[in-house]
Amino acid sequence: MRARLYAFAMGLLFAVGLVVSGMTNPDNIKGFLDLFGQWRPQLLGVLGAAVIVTSALYAFARRKPASLPARSLHWPEATQMDRPLIVGSILFGAGWALSGYCPGPALVNLGALHMDALVFVAAMWGGSWLNRKTGGT
């Protein structure tokens, strides 16, 4: 039960971070990707700060795993740089640019009852299903 509360609380906190940083506003994403127009570089600050803090907490987790509430740590094991990684990222980047949404902000704005986020998340479900039906790669 406690683990469920932890995961829920971290989801809440993540969402607050997205809203505070302006990442739930698609214009800020589109502005960041508009490198040759009116560039909004702030996403670099969001990503940089998030990576530094996460990295520090990960380092702590690796050093003192026994002291943590988590019973075991599940680190990703994949290291291969293959075609699905690159092609999938190209497709993701295209959809990200077209909408200004990646999955996290879309789900937060779905909760905020934005019609465009509802359409986006429903289509994301469809895209996921399509990828599974076509073999995942």
Added chain:
Amino acid sequence: MVNSMWVAAIAGGVLIGLASGGLMLLTGRIAGISGMFHRVIEGQRDTWRIDFLAGLVVAGFVMVIAFPAASSTIAITPKHLGSMALAGLLVGYGTRMANGCTSGHGVCGLARFSTRSLAAVVTFLLSGVVVTFALRAIGGAS
């Protein structure tokens, strides 16, 4: 104005980092949101994924109730919803294929110095910049 945008960006980034690192400390899991989404809709029963995603959605709902002024002012046109549907398809298909998005590859992958994630991040950033440029060139930026 410019400075306050940077302060908000850094402060929000710190909160995102606390949530991502915190999820590992508290539950032992990577905060990869697309992966959670794909596994949940495929029917995986692990509750932590559902709980984290519920946190995202509930937070959005609470914030729109608490701050109605911040609700969306985007004009909803058929063209806009059409591009949202196409974008959602691309993001759903692409993130499942690449096993991650801005959170899993971006924040968490870079935080653990994964070269695989770095390759994904560089690729989706380049793709995003190129597509944005192309949309502008054809006048289709919505």
